[in-house]
Structures are given as C-alpha cells and as structure tokens.
Amino acid sequence: MKFLSRPEELLLHAVWELQEDAYCVSIRKHVSKLTGKTWSFGAIYVPLHRLEKKGLVKSYLVDPIPVRGGKSRRIYKMTPPGLKALDEVRKLHDSMWTGVPEFSSEKKASNES
Amino acid sequence: MKFLSRPEELLLHAVWELQEDAYCVSIRKHVSKLTGKTWSFGAIYVPLHRLEKKGLVKSYLVDPIPVRGGKSRRIYKMTPPGLKALDEVRKLHDSMWTGVPEFSSEKKASNES
DNA sequence: TTATATTTCTTACAATATAATTAATATATA
DNA sequence: TATATATTAATTATATTGTAAGAAATATAA
Incomplete structure (x- = not known):
C-alpha cells in the first residue's frame, strides 16, 4: 500500500494540528476526541515511533x-x-x-440472497 | 480502533461502486486505478474474506x-x-x-532542530 | 487433446495495532 | 524531610491485519 494507515493518519493529523503542544498526552486527547474512542498509550507511541524511524515526524525532549x-515531554x-x-x-x-x-x-446495499 | 482500515475502505468502495460487476478481478482493477499501485490477489481476497466473516459484505457465485x-466468478x-x-x-x-x-x-512543517 | 486464459483460493510470512505494564520524575502535603 | 500523588515516557507481548507467491480449478481456443 504505502499509504498511511488510518492510525498513522490520525496521529499525524494531531501532530500537525497541535503544533508546539504535540506531546503524547495531548495527541492522545486529540485523537480520542476525533474518533470518539479510547486510545492506549501504546497505540500512540508505537506507531509514532515507527513514523519517526521513517522520517515522517521528528521529536525532541523539552525542559x-x-x-x-x-x-520531560517529548x-x-x-x-x-x-x-x-x-x-x-x-x-x-x-x-x-x-x-x-x-x-x-438503502442506495447500493443489496437485500437479496 | 474499529474503523475500517484503509485497504478495507478501498475494497468496500470498489464493491459499492462496481455493483453487479464486483468480483475479484474488477475489484483489483478498481483499487489499482484509484491508488496507482499494484494489488496482489491476496491483498484482495484475504481482507475481503475477513470483511465477509464480519458481515460487512456478502458474496455468491454466479453461473x-x-x-x-x-x-465461476464470486x-x-x-x-x-x-x-x-x-x-x-x-x-x-x-x-x-x-x-x-x-x-x-511549508505551512506547519518545522525546519529547525 | 493440448494450449492458453481467467478466475478462485490458500498459505506463509511481514507489518501494524493495541493492551498492559513498568519506569521515571515532577510537585503537593503531612 | 519523607511520603503521596500526578504526569509523563517507554517497553513488551500479543492480536490483528496486510501482502506476496503460487496452487488449483475450469472455461474456451487451436
């Protein structure tokens, strides 16, 4: 595929939207609100870390x-x-x-068979 | 997550769009055209079969x-x-x-660090 | 009856998603 | 100061999903 997966898209969207404030907790809030679902921290870190490894995102620790x-927030x-x-x-x-x-x-859903 | 994955979305879109003509080969063409990538048959069947098991799609063989x-086409x-x-x-x-x-x-991409 | 085209379907492996937990480190308060 | 509590990062183990490769079935064409 090579397109972003849906979680990846949502996470990047959050990073993009949150700008200077894009750290794990705020990102988690952002995607939770957008999707109406709860996100574990693993569901944030693991894909985000992978995205960083691929160079789609970068990160640094702040004071x-x-x-x-x-x-320290990353x-x-x-x-x-x-x-x-x-x-x-x-x-x-x-x-x-x-x-x-x-x-x-109704439109294109079939009801036969 | 519980949202459709991206391949699932693309496959369902094809099924929806193709209507009576939605069988493996035409579905494959449809998603290939839409994404500009090649799709193996496995990339069609396996997710589609999972979608069927979940009841999001149904199938039948035709003469x-x-x-x-x-x-026979399915x-x-x-x-x-x-x-x-x-x-x-x-x-x-x-x-x-x-x-x-x-x-x-340029917009929200940072260039520092 | 052999060749070739078109299709379904399987299997094995890779990549990704997610829950659960651990570890670190700050301020608050007794 | 010592302990509690809050907030964050990070890991790990498991489940789910994606994909390539190719086998099997079955039709018409030569």
Missing part, C-alpha cells in the same frame, strides 16, 4: 515545565515527507468521495 | 459467462453494516479535513 509530575513535529504523506491520503480520500452524494443506507 | 477460463455485495462502516470512515475523514485549507508543504 521540565511548571506542572507536577512526569518525565514534542513531535511534522517533517516535509510527513506532510506529503498526509496530503496524499487526503487526496486519495477526496478522489474516492468527491462528487459522490451522501449515501442513504 | 459461468461466455468468456473463456476461470472458476460477486461481492455491500450489506447494510458495510455501508454504515464505509459511511463512518468517510465522516471521520470529513471531520478531520473540512474547513482545513489545502496545505502547502
């Missing part, structure tokens, strides 16, 4: 901030290839659905 | 047609749950991207 607890940032990949799935989706009217459940 | 070769059809799932990812994508302007590669 402690004045709220209690936690290791901030994620888009890279140009990451943006490109995000753009590609967006366009793929558009080419699938633009011009197609909202479908009502 | 031989007057072209040479091949086992035609796939959307089911109402399949349509629902397809609609869900479509809406998810819309909620991610509507209102967001086409992004140029």
Whole structure:
C-alpha cells in the first residue's frame, strides 16, 4: 500500500494540528476526541515511533515545565515527507468521495440472497 | 480502533461502486486505478474474506459467462453494516479535513532542530 | 487433446495495532 | 524531610491485519 494507515493518519493529523503542544498526552486527547474512542498509550507511541524511524515526524525532549509530575515531554513535529504523506491520503480520500452524494443506507446495499 | 482500515475502505468502495460487476478481478482493477499501485490477489481476497466473516459484505457465485477460463466468478455485495462502516470512515475523514485549507508543504512543517 | 486464459483460493510470512505494564520524575502535603 | 500523588515516557507481548507467491480449478481456443 504505502499509504498511511488510518492510525498513522490520525496521529499525524494531531501532530500537525497541535503544533508546539504535540506531546503524547495531548495527541492522545486529540485523537480520542476525533474518533470518539479510547486510545492506549501504546497505540500512540508505537506507531509514532515507527513514523519517526521513517522520517515522517521528528521529536525532541523539552525542559521540565511548571506542572507536577512526569518525565520531560517529548514534542513531535511534522517533517516535509510527513506532510506529503498526509496530503496524499487526503487526496486519495477526496478522489474516492468527491462528487459522490451522501449515501442513504438503502442506495447500493443489496437485500437479496 | 474499529474503523475500517484503509485497504478495507478501498475494497468496500470498489464493491459499492462496481455493483453487479464486483468480483475479484474488477475489484483489483478498481483499487489499482484509484491508488496507482499494484494489488496482489491476496491483498484482495484475504481482507475481503475477513470483511465477509464480519458481515460487512456478502458474496455468491454466479453461473459461468461466455468468456473463456476461470472458476465461476464470486460477486461481492455491500450489506447494510458495510455501508454504515464505509459511511463512518468517510465522516471521520470529513471531520478531520473540512474547513482545513489545502496545505502547502511549508505551512506547519518545522525546519529547525 | 493440448494450449492458453481467467478466475478462485490458500498459505506463509511481514507489518501494524493495541493492551498492559513498568519506569521515571515532577510537585503537593503531612 | 519523607511520603503521596500526578504526569509523563517507554517497553513488551500479543492480536490483528496486510501482502506476496503460487496452487488449483475450469472455461474456451487451436
């Protein structure tokens, strides 16, 4: 395939959207809100780490901030290839659905057999 | 996650679009054209079979047609749950991207570090 | 009756997703 | 100061999903 998987797309979207504030916890909140589902930390870290290995995202630790607890936040940032990949799935989706009217459940669902 | 994966979305889209003509070979052509990539038959059958097991699609064999070769075509059809799932990812994508302007590669990609 | 085309289907392996848990490290409070 | 509590990163083990390679079936053509 070579297109972003759906979790990858959602995670990159969060990183893109959150900008300077894109660290694990905020990313998790972002995708949870968008999808209406709960995301484990593994579901954030593992794919994000893979994306970093592929160069679609980069990260760095920032200095402690004045709220209690936690290791230093790791901030994620888009890279140009990451943006490109995000753009590609967006366009793929558009080419699938633009011009197609909202479908009502009956339209092309068959009920025979 | 419970959303359709991207291959699943593409395959269901093909089944939906092709209607009566949705069998393995035509589905493969459809998704190849849409994605610009080659799809092995395994990449069609295996996920499609899983989708059928989950009730998102159903299939049946049709009588031989007057072209040479091949086992009987297996035609796939959307089911109402399949349509629902397809609609869900479509809406998810819309909620991610509507209102967001086409992004140029510079916009939110960072170049520091 | 042999060749060739078209299709389904299987299997084995690779890649990805996710839950569950551990570890680290900050402030708050007794 | 010592202990509690909050917040975060990171790992690991398992389940799920994706994909290539190719076998098997079955039609017409030569």
